[in-house]
Amino acid sequence: MLERILPPSIDNTYSGHRLALWIFVPVLIFKTGIALGTIFSGRHAAQSADGIPLDSFCAAGAQAVVALFAAWGLAQLVFSLEHLARRLIIVAIPIARTGSSPSFYINLVLSLMMLAGLILSLRIPAASRARP
Secondary structure: OHHHHOOOOOOOOOOOOHHHHHHHHHHHHHHHHHHHHHHHOHHHHHHHHOOOOHHHOOHHHHHHHHHHHHHHHHHHHHOOOOHHHHHHHHHHOOOOOOOOOOHHHHHHHHHHHHHHHHHHHHOOOHHHHHOO
């Protein structure tokens, strides 16, 4: 299994299941959209998607949260697969929120799609196994 994750040569040859690529593309587009939205509209993302009551913060505090959201958006853009570690941090250090948001379900679907894509990409298609 390790040789599937870290092949002996880097030659841009993909030998996993093709369905993994079809899963990868929409996940990549969606995560990129989320990252760009967080960078350019951090205030909206913090209030609507994450339920953080910025209006109850002082102006400097709200600005700090918006700046952190923009930096977080950049991290998502560069490292779009950091979702699991971030979720574990939020479980360990919860944030007070107002109401519920659909972000948990959206991220759950994206995480499941990424897991399915990873599993499919590591599988060797039957046609490749039949070749000598």
